[in-house]
Amino acid sequence: MLQPNDYPLSVQFDLAAGTFAPITSKSERRLSEMMQSFYDVDAARAIVEQGDRVLYEVLYSPFETSKSDMAMCVTRIFPGKVGDEYHMTKGHLHERDDQPEIYFCLQGEGYLLLQTLDGEFRAEHWTKGTLSHIPPMWMHRTVNMGADTLVFVSVYNLSAGHDYEVVEAKGFKMLVVEREGQAVLVESEK
Amino acid sequence: MLQPNDYPLSVQFDLAAGTFAPITSKSERRLSEMMQSFYDVDAARAIVEQGDRVLYEVLYSPFETSKSDMAMCVTRIFPGKVGDEYHMTKGHLHERDDQPEIYFCLQGEGYLLLQTLDGEFRAEHWTKGTLSHIPPMWMHRTVNMGADTLVFVSVYNLSAGHDYEVVEAKGFKMLVVEREGQAVLVESEK
Numbered sequence: 001m002l003q004p005n006d007y008p009l010s011v012q013f014d015l016a017a018g019t020f021a022p023i024t025s026k027s028e029r030r031l032s033e034m035m036q037s038f039y040d041v042d043a044a045r046a047i048v049e050q051g052d053r054v055l056y057e058v059l060y061s062p063f064e065t066s067k068s069d070m071a072m073c074v075t076r077i078f079p080g081k082v083g084d085e086y087h088m089t090k091g092h093l094h095e096r097d098d099q100p101e102i103y104f105c106l107q108g109e110g111y112l113l114l115q116t117l118d119g120e121f122r123a124e125h126w127t128k129g130t131l132s133h134i135p136p137m138w139m140h141r142t143v144n145m146g147a148d149t150l151v152f153v154s155v156y157n158l159s160a161g162h163d164y165e166v167v168e169a170k171g172f173k174m175l176v177v178e179r180e181g182q183a184v185l186v187e188s189e190k
Numbered sequence: 191m192l193q194p195n196d197y198p199l200s201v202q203f204d205l206a207a208g209t210f211a212p213i214t215s216k217s218e219r220r221l222s223e224m225m226q227s228f229y230d231v232d233a234a235r236a237i238v239e240q241g242d243r244v245l246y247e248v249l250y251s252p253f254e255t256s257k258s259d260m261a262m263c264v265t266r267i268f269p270g271k272v273g274d275e276y277h278m279t280k281g282h283l284h285e286r287d288d289q290p291e292i293y294f295c296l297q298g299e300g301y302l303l304l305q306t307l308d309g310e311f312r313a314e315h316w317t318k319g320t321l322s323h324i325p326p327m328w329m330h331r332t333v334n335m336g337a338d339t340l341v342f343v344s345v346y347n348l349s350a351g352h353d354y355e356v357v358e359a360k361g362f363k364m365l366v367v368e369r370e371g372q373a374v375l376v377e378s379e380k
Contacts, residue, residue, distance in 0.1 A: 006325050008304050008312050013294075013319035015205075020321070063323035067288040070323065098257040102345055104203075104294075114198050122198050129203035131210070131343075133253035133260060135196050153321075155292055155345050 003066045011061055011072075018107045018151035020074060023059045030054055031082065034090055036168050039175055039188060040083030047082060054078065055087045056144075062158060069158040076151050077110070077144035084177045086110075091141030091172070093117075095161025101134040101154055103142070108150030111185070113172050114138040121173045123185055126150070139167050143176040145183035193256045201251055201262075208297045208341035210264060213249045220244055221272065224280055226358050229365055229378065230273030237272060244268065245277045252348060259348040266341050267300070267334040274367045276300070281331030281362070283307075285351025291324040291344055293332070298340030301375070303362050304328040311363045313375055316340070329357050333366040335373035 013020040031044060031053045038044045047053055056077040063070045080087045091113070094101070103112060105126040112124040112132050116139070124132050126142075134140050144150035174185045203210040221234060221243045228234045237243055246267040253260045270277045281303070284291070293302060295316045302314040302322050306329070314322050316332075324330050334340035364375045 002306065002308075002310065002327075006327070007310075008302075008314060008322060008324060008328060010302075010314045010316075010320055010322040012317075013321060015319050020319075063290065063292075063325070065290065065325045067326040068290040070290045070292060072292065072321065072323070100253065100255065100258040100260045102253075102260060102262065104343070112198075112200075116192065118192075120192065120197075124198060124200045126200075127202075129205050129210075130200055131203060131262065132198060132200040133262070134198060135253070135255045136257040137192075137196070138198060153294075 006065045009063060015106060018076060018149060020059065023061055025060045026057060027060070028054045028057045029090060037088070037090060038082040038085050039190065040085060043083030056089060064158060071156060071158050073154050074151060075142065075154065076149050077142060078149055079144055079147055081178060084179070086143050086145045086176050086178070086183065088143040088176070089141050090164055091139055091167040092162040092164050093139040093166045094136060095163050096159060098136050099157055099160030100136050101156040101160065103132045103134060104153040105130045106151045106153060108144060108148045109146035110150045111143045111145065111176050113141045113143065113174065115172050117170070119173065123174060139170070139172070141167065141172060145176055196255045199253060205296060208266060208339060210249065213251055215250045216247060217250070218244045218247045219280060227278070227280055228272040228275050229380065230275060233273030246279060254348060261346055261348050263344050264341060265332065265344065266339050267332060268339055269334055269337055271368060276333050276335045276366050276368070276373065278333040278366070279331050280354055281329055281357040282352040282354050283329040283356050284326060285353050286349060288326050289347055289350035290326050291346040291350065293322045293324060294343040295320045296341045296343060298334060298338045299336035300340045301333045301335065301366050303331045303333065303364065305362050309363070313364060329360070329362070331357065331362060335366055
């Protein structure tokens with residue numbers, strides 16, 4: 001027998017606005033929660049002291065049924081920099097080693113940074129319309145290097161799990177910073 | 191150790207054109223392969239006798255890794271009718287009973303028809319931007335009732351499997367037909 005959550009469900013995107021409805025929940029990530037993520041800690045501290053900043057928000061809609069646990073969310077990274085490093089997500093690794101994810105960029109320009117625990121690194125350049133497959137076992141972080149809000153849809157399984165600590169501990173090999181008015185990838189000194 | 195197919199992969203959508211690149215394969219579905227799907231068999235036969243018609247095409251990009259088997263495809267249903275019934279996909283049920291799918295309408299207008307083996311039926315109305323979750327155990331078919339090509343992205347696991355025969359045998363309870371210039375849902379007489 002079908003359970004109440006086994007029925008089809010639809011949401012409606014406003015592709016021009018980069019939002020959708022209905023959403024189940026919305027969360028915000030502030031700079032004060034990511035003080036270990038940006039390389040220029042002094043710049044981060046100075047911003048937070050003058051008033052904390054929302055770096056991105058996540059609109060969430062799970063599609064959990066009695067047999068499956070697919071979920072979808074939209075991440076909106078607001079434009080800006082901390083020092084010369086562009087706004088970005090905290091980044092995570094899936095706790096399960098067999099769980100991929102799909103990201104679909106609907107608006108803006110940026111980079112998807114990916115790195116394995118063995119130190120393999122990739123940067124996928126994103127413009128509107130880029131869809132990226134994140135294989136299992138790759139840490140992933142998204143960076144907004146444009147003037148507009150970067151908006152992307154994620155599709156994944158809830159059972160994948162999110163490990164943020166491993167990203168804080170290991171960091172990414174490359175940063176996305178502004179140099180002479182251009183967004184460039186540079187090696188991290190951490 | 192990572193295998194060659196364990197690396198990130200991106201594709202680029204042209205959201206205005208409703209296509210993406212690179213694609214791994216492209217397949218076409220012709221009316222002659224769906225003679226049992228439309229209710230007006232005489233209308234279907236007359237069209238095929240005058241020259242077979244491509245109803246839709248599927249652009250495919252699998253993201254199979256050594257640990258996972260996510261896949262993505264874009265279906266493009268061309269506008270038109272067979273008799274007074276709108277162009278549609280053949281429709282399928284996943285062979286596994288724990289496999290959902292996400293559909294994201296990027297262009298056009300139509301219906302996503304869903305039905306369980308117990309006869310529960312739902313029709314989700316689609317416009318540009320509608321994203322639908324198809325729970326496990328629901329047969330699903332998409333209908334283009336607009337003047338433009340209906341374009342949607344699918345995300346699913348390859349291991350889900352496709353059962354087309356059950357849809358041919360059972361059919362859907364409702365059809366999408368034109369009545370007095372309007373697209374309407376009517377009960378099937380099959």
